[in-house]
Amino acid sequence: MLFNIVVGLVIPWMVVLLHLYKKDKALVLLIGTFSSVIGFTVNELAIYYGFWTVAPFVEPNTVSTLPFNLGIYPVLPIYLIYFIKRHGRPHVFIPLMALVTTSLETILVMNGRVVYDNGWHTPHTFLSYLFPYILVYGYYAYLKKPNVLVELESYHGSREGRGEWGQQYKKAACNIVHTAKHLIRGKQALSFPLSFKFLYLVRTG
Structure with missing residues (x-):
């Protein structure tokens, strides 16, 4: 083997x-x-x-x-x-x-x-x-x-493409942290769409 x-x-x-x-x-x-x-x-x-x-x-x-x-x-x-x-x-x-x-x-x-x-x-x-x-x-x-x-x-190879994806990752990650804090405090989380968007980016990026 x-x-x-x-x-x-x-x-x-x-x-x-x-x-x-x-x-x-x-x-x-x-x-x-x-x-x-x-x-x-x-x-x-x-x-x-x-x-x-x-x-x-x-x-x-x-x-x-x-x-x-x-x-x-x-x-x-x-x-x-x-x-x-x-x-x-x-x-x-x-x-x-x-x-x-x-x-x-x-x-x-x-x-x-x-x-x-x-x-x-x-x-x-x-x-x-x-x-x-x-x-x-x-x-x-x-x-x-x-x-x-x-x-x-061309998109992944361009500087704009890499920068845009980096900003999306950063923004979505911040929203996941914000969502987690709301869940811990028992409040309603309003950031789920962006959280799911981040998971989608991780799986497809």
Whole structure:
């Protein structure tokens, strides 16, 4: 399990945090979370139908895939979209990334850390990566079309955006303290809307 954690989770995210996160935070957050959901879905279905198992071979085997679902499976699509964003040519990068990922998994299969069953073979693995990558690119294209990704990047990267968010946090925090004092004294609290706004900012900021 230590191998899965280090290789599948720690190393990929160290690369992203040191290289890409400061360059494109919005891309990391939006593509990473969406890709992680896809990774969980594919692995859950594949293990349920017995197409593959991952070392250590414990029950439930989904525990063994957890570091990969949270690590390398979100990270590779992040870099896929990063390369497409910089160079274009999605018809080249998508199958290329699927081929690279399939090659990495083939190494794990040869080392006995991944075992295929129920008629699953390497070509199926390639397709199991190709279609999710296409789905991730479609998600990125959907965000790009109404400029959601561009606006989010520019807003968080601007001095005005950072200053405005800082003022909202400070104002909402002061209102939470004020509300708590009223509750302690048994008085009616009138600052709940701003308190909830602060909790919303914490969860989405």
